[in-house]
Amino acid sequence: MSNQLLKDTLTLVLSGGQGERLYPLTRDRAKPAVPFGGIYRIIDFTLSNCLNSEIPRVYVLTQYKSFSLDRHIMLGWSSLFNNPELGRFIHILPPQQRTGQTWYLGTADAIYQNIYTLEREKPEQVLILAGDHIYKMNYAEMVRYHVERKADLTIACVNVPKAQANQLGIAVCDVDNRIQGFQEKPKENPATIPGDPENCFASMGIYVFSTESLVRRVSADARKETAHDFGKNIIPEMVAENARVFAYPFKDENKKDVAYWRDVGTIDGYYEANMDLTEVNPLFNLYDETWPIRTYREQFPPAKFVFSEPQGEHPSRRGQALDSLVPNGVIISGGTVEHCVLSPQVRINSYSHVQDSILMEGVSIGRRARIRRAIIDKGVRIPEGTTIGFDPEVDRARFTVTANGVVVVPKEMPLG
């Protein structure tokens, strides 16, 4: 891989969406800052990809509720990226209102409003990432693919079975992977990959633009009444005008049989992707040292499991966790956790039982509480004897309950 190609590439991570479908997890934080997998935040997977791909220049475009995202990047990522001597950096870029008084009207407008930054950096290519998917990908290979084809735009696409096409944006390609058109969530007869009649190419929302093409397109788009959106406006226009738009077949660095790429933009999707991590053989591999996933982590004492009364006829006081992720700083004090993702400083008190749940930082589960299929956000103290996840009617009266029956207890909600 030529280093020069990456030096000539500027990476923008669009992190300004409201993440409404993840509400209430996004009530107090930007979607990329939503915790994931016990110790990570969603954006860590994209930033780990950047670091593992040796991407040198990264801007994170923030907007709504960006404080915890800013802090996370400052504390966890600055030291990994920033080296001015080598031209490597990660910078947080809030809206500057150089071109207007509005916040970002859409993804294309987010770029238009930051043309000053592109002008200053003058990259040859711009890599645009979303910061809200979980996957492992080497962006350097995509950039090379883009440059080799002298493309105006390259869109990363993942192979999906025909049956899943109705949930996704499908690229219609020729044999050279040049994109001829798009089908948005096609109900029937989705376009399949040339030579592979069972699978389709779904857009992953990852783009490499030649800078000139990007700037011309977003500048023109900014002057029209559109949604100012890549997917809705810019890309269809480029394809219609016969610009060189290519699909890049996603090459998964996860090293499993099936390619892993998950939209964690809905509560149910988010829940399932977390639960997968507790499996004996998870689909998503956190343990591959050749593709490490990094994050900011505070120092905590080791996880502790206390009380080990023998199991008998009466409920015994045993602190135990089974099929679960248990990070440092957790105290499991006489309660049982099964098939859960825990976060630092979680406390599980005696005789309680928590299963199939995600507990975020600082959550405390009171004695004899019974919790099932719940996401309990940061800092919630579950009072003694509380039951969640057993009666949807009762839960719905107090909490958000998803279509799949996952209960969400919002951050710091006072209970009892």
Add this chain to the structure above:
Amino acid sequence: MAKLLVVDDDKNLRLLYEQELEEEGHDVTLASSGPEALDYLKSNRPDLIILDISMPGMDGIEALGKILAKDKTMPVILNTAYSTYKDNFMTWSADAYVVKSGDLTELKAKIKDVLKTRGMLA
């Protein structure tokens, strides 16, 4: 014909543009700076703005941003003595870029082009 606003800090050039463009049949208003132009735009809407770049204080690039922020459909031709700004991405949202020269043939042609594209000229 069309209602034009010419923004240029050079008084002699302003007078030249006024004379030549009025001869073309246009209705010409002059402004000597970005702020003066923005002030004029508060209560007027020309069909097209001819905007110098290199001006003291607010330059034409900044003025372009402010003009488009108020009315993104406003046609603007950047008119400058320098070709180097052509590579500046911030100028790419203008409708056209004309390098100043002794005669105004190119500018006049670009004015016609832009008005035609905008459907303001048959």
